[in-house]
Amino acid sequence: MNMLALFMAGTLLAATPMAAAAQGVASAAPAVDAETARLNAWLNAKYEAQMAASPMARSYAGEKKDYDKIDDMSEAAAARQLERMRLEVEELKANFDRAKLTQDAQLSYDLWIYQYEEAAALAKFNRNAYVFQQMYGPHTRMPQFLMQVHRVDEPSDMDAYVARIGGIARALSQQLEIAKLNAAAGSRVPRFSYEMMIPQAKALNSGAPFGGEGDNAVWKDANAKIDGLVKAGKIDAAGAEAYRAAAKTALIEQWKPVYDQLIAWFESELPLADAVATGVGKNPGGKAFYDMMLRSSTTTDLTAEQVHRIGLDEVARIKGEMEAIKQKVGFKGSLQDFFKFVREDAQFYYPDTDAGRQQYLDDATRYVAFMKARLPEYFGILPKADIVVKRVEPYREIPGAAQHYYFSTPDGSRPGVFYSHLSDMRAVPKPQVEVITYHEALPGHHMNFAISRELTDIPEFRKYLYINAFQEGWGLYSEKFAKEIGAYKDPYSDFGRLTTEIWRAIRLVVDTGLHAKGWTEDQAVGYFTDNSPAAIGQIQSEVKRYIIMPGQATGYKIGMIQMEKLRRKAEAALGGKFDIRGYHDTVIGRAQMPLDVLEQQVDIWIAKQKAR
Incomplete structure (x- = not known):
């Protein structure tokens, strides 16, 4: 999952033709079923290729493949991903006839294109983005990923954990490089955001093993996961000490330097940032x-x-x-x-x-x-x-x-x-x-x-x-x-x-x-x-x-407003045939979609209920 989608997802899809969509999720025609199966296989293969470029997405999904890696978060990597998406859309349109797919497969077809069109539209405004901010900045999101998402069930998982400490340091350096370019272009968060981020970053850069009172949150998490392996009988005391030493080295030699850089940059930005905060309309573009x-x-x-x-x-x-x-x-x-x-x-x-x-x-x-x-x-x-x-x-x-x-x-x-x-x-x-x-x-x-x-x-x-x-x-x-x-x-x-x-x-x-x-x-x-x-x-x-x-x-x-409007529409159209369970399953039972596409799905459900 692209993490920026948490803040930037959604644009209009071209409307799905209702005549084609009315065929429903399944079709009795073998040719349609075969084409749908072929599309689903193609989409899954392309998605797997996307996942290969995002080991963190695999971890969010509960997988342990590429478990020792952190995403490449450079602008060059983002550009490569966008170009790959563009070529995939060309391939999709050239190799599949949308009209020969089931209704649900047509939805998949459209949503794959939507992903690219959304990413391409947002990419035009790369210099306008606030990379680091107090809510979900990578300086707090990346440690949260390591502590909350990276499970340690086997010794190999702890090896991956230690490797990911260094991977996070590299990714944060890449994000810092982009943030500096954006700030130089005029997209700089207000002063309050830097004032909130500095203590956030310092909290992740102090305490044992760095010095200061208490244990650093990541160090504490690493020790808890090592202790879990000992308790489970997966490693002995000597193995535990070896892992503690490896985690300590990675934190001191890789983690701390990049957080020192972040803190120094945040502090250098303070006098340049707006003391009176307002929106992005004043920024260039x-x-x-x-x-x-x-x-x-x-x-x-x-x-x-x-x-x-x-x-x-x-x-x-x-x-x-x-x-x-x-x-x-x-x-x-x-x-x-x-x-x-x-x-x-x-x-x-x-x-x-x-x-x-x-x-x-x-x-x-x-x-x-x-x-x-x-x-x-x-x-x-x-x-x-x-x-x-x-x-x-x-x-x-x-x-x-x-x-x-x-x-x-x-x-x-x-x-x-x-x-x-x-x-x-x-x-x-x-x-x-x-x-x-x-x-x-x-x-x-x-x-x-x-x-x-x-x-x-x-x-x-x-x-x-x-x-x-x-x-x-x-x-x-x-x-x-x-x-x-x-x-x-x-x-x-x-x-x-x-x-x-x-x-x-x-x-x-x-x-x-x-x-x-x-x-x-x-x-x-x-x-x-x-x-x-x-x-x-x-x-x-x-x-x-x-x-x-x-x-x-x-x-x-x-x-x-749209979901309530669609419910009223369905209630009015179906009267006594309206089933609240069916409506709710229609809305959230096929994953997420733009609001205009959701309306099409509800219209299809209404038509099916009327025909029963």
Whole structure:
């Protein structure tokens, strides 16, 4: 999986002809079945060739092939990959007749082309990208990969772990080279981002074996994995000491120098970076870059002005629903007064103690269990992999940063993880825990990602395709759907649900405000605060996120609006024949796709239901 797809996925596909698509997933014609089988074999072979260039993607998928390697993250490698994709699309069009494929195979055909067209469009803006930033920069993402994804079950896995320490050092050097070029071209993150990245990098470059108090996070992880091999009887004490020595050498001689370079560069950038943060529109080529990112995030042709207007309208609508809850609980005062009450009253926060943090984790786990018990009534396809709730590791924890999901493996051996930043307990209000659990875990991100990866009847590349508006739209749809099946019994919890929905509507206003209208960070925080009861720590962290990830935050509400519209369309067309399990399986049962293509899939399902 291309890691940049986490922030940059999605553009419109050419519409699939409905007459051809109506033949359905399977066909009785042997020639069509044979052509589909040939296409799937070709796609899997090409995907395997892509995976050969990304050993990290193999590891994310749970494989151990090329387990000692880290991706080549140079610009030259990216250019080679794009050219390979271009040639593959030419080969696809020359060797397969799309009309002779099943409907699902036509979807695969189109999505393969979509991948290339998306990558080619984004490549035009390479100099506009923020390589290092405080949210998902490679300086924290790469160590997380080593510690969370690289399993050590055998001594050979530990050999690979040590080798990957050096591979990460090389990859970070490559990313630093690109970041310097981009900064020189005028794409430099604001000062706050450097100020947040410096302590992140220092935390990964201090403690044993480097010096300072405590153990470095990677050193601690390496020792734990070595101890696991000893406990399993795979190595003896002498073998353990040899591995400790090898890991220590790699960390001191390879890891530390590159983190020293990163820290020095971040510090040198501080006086050059904007103290008053705003969006990318001020950067050279920034307006065109943002237009591209907006199309990418929403998979629509909506303009920044249109997205801004949708956001304003949604904020007004949701505030009406909030007003109704304010009246229901008997609060006397304005909605702004109610916002202040929910934002500031101590009853809405966990204690800022270890016990308070554990209570948060226990509550989120309880909501996962509630949803897990209800899922079979509303979904025909369920994930095999489990989902667990964890606190973000100390080395990458950011006060107020957003909770997030981390992938399970296709075989379920590694569960999905719902991660929360808990260093600032005022940034995780009690009324929002339930709704965010449904978004990140079940039936939200875990449901979507795990089902996609566990499918056995689609080409491999589709299992790992990430499309922002689809994935995040589903997460937000899941939040609201949970209310239909008995969640949010406490009115303040339901208010928390509306808080997160208006949060996503506010994103449409703030993201376009920052990047297309020249808003400053303070203006964005002000609008957010005026229209939401979210904790101030949340708001400040969120706005910082939007500034360094242009467009990404707009996919949530746009995707949700489309999924709700398609459901209403299906309910109106089918009446008593409408089956909620069938609708949900249609939406998330064939992996991710752009929103216009999703509409085509729902139309096909409606036609089949009518014909039954």
